[in-house]
Amino acid sequence: MIWRILRAVLLLFVAVIVIFPVAWLVSTSFKTDVDIFGIPPMLFPQHPTGSRYAQLWTYGLLAYLVNSVIVAISTAVITIVVGTLAAFSLARFRLPGKWNARVSFWILSTRMFPPIITVIPLFQLMRFLGLVDTRLGLVIAYAAFNVPFVVWMMRGFIVEIPRDLEEVAMVDGCSRMRAFRSISLPLVVPGLAATAIFTVIMSWQEFLFALVLTQTPASSTLPILVSSQITQYQILWGQMGAAGTITMVPVLVFAFSVQRYLVRGMSFGAVKG
């Protein structure tokens, strides 16, 4: 009994610690300067205002938003197509010798690469190709960075579908790819959708590549808008809160929509939740 009460108190305490900072961000985005610099600090603004969002809008919010959406969706489409095909190959075919294991491990090991080591060469490459400060440049970088994740996730999903099903279809005269498309692919759609959402989240919130490869609203994404509210001379607290809220909300919605696959996604498919 004592433990149950203690447990309830503990859980509520942790829940407050978890929720409060998020609520504080949203609250700040609706505060005037008077409220932001008010003592005591208040969770519910005395003079709630939407002007922070309006200011961001005139600052060019739409351009950042459009960039983020285009980059995230393009990255997801490319990585899903490229990654699923590779995953199918690794799951269904045997390469000679130990090459299945080798290729799989190589793909996994790219997760170890600190982005900082790739970002300098990538910047030089993009400059050479004239793709600095373009959405295309960012998409190429994100696609390369997310393909290993998609391969590893989709390989896990495809392996779980018995290959007999495809073989039956092939006996009936289907080609290999036709059998995959019409038999296995529909069965992995939930996993595929979850994987796609993970890649959307990853490119939506990525910061380092965006910082290096983009320079103007022509291609900069939302995280750049957030960080640019911190200038050399001052911090625009309200706008920063608003930009942060706008960046956060879609990610939260997406992340909770794939909660079932969260363990798998966050552990790179290593733990089957």
Add this chain to the structure above:
Amino acid sequence: MSDSRLKYLLLAPAIILLLVLTVYPLVFAVAASLQTVNVRTGAQRFVGLANFARIASDPLFWNAARNTAIYTGIAVTVELVLGLAMALILTEKFRSRNLFRTIFLTPMMLPPIVAAIIFKIIYMQQYGVANWFLGLLGIKGMLWEAGPRTALFSLVLVDIWEWTPFMFLILLAGLQAIPTDPYEAAKVDGATWFQELRHVTFPLLTPAVLIAVLLRLMDTLRIFDQVFVMTGGGPANSTETLSLYVYQTGFRFFDVGYATAMSFILLVATTVISNIFISRLRAEEVFSQ
């Protein structure tokens, strides 16, 4: 088309993208780290291992390495302990368990950049809610991320807030995957709660712990976003991490050769540490499939 050609064809696009991501940067890094580039003229000069020699005697590099090590060590340890505790509590059966599980995952789902600005706002000095709260407890306000002695600790705190849920998530999945038989056997043998934890739960949870710690280590060793936004490496370089120092060297001072040489060291360190874990995981047969 024959299967033997099809299997390579399907792999090809992914392999090409991965070459862009791994092999090309590695080749570039090796080449660049052996050169020095004159920023004004763009002329490149081969300097052999001079960039690596420079690392050895660069106090700023070792400062960054030390900060990264401290950050990683404290953050991952605390996250593991807290995450394990939360996972153990939330495997017990009670009402509203699922609600709490969902709530506790929230911080992990935030974009790291957003977590950073949230705490930037909370840490505000005169008007921040953290100092106001300390005031209520009769404690004098701190400088948090703006103070040379508290900055690194303040960043670690953000990491703990954001990523303890990750440990919790993976360990919870690990706990749920443990079959009930060993516990029944332990009960029959009259094991206490603590003995059960030590001799049944922990050994069976090892793979999940290894994976969770490995993934966290890889991410904290490369920590960049939060530091860049919250402190920019200051004050007085007290929060300069390796990734940040490489970034500044490469993109603010355009010393590409030296920056890639340092990033190489970071890669080697990450790889060595990761491989220790991966070989343990192979022994536990996690990646066998």
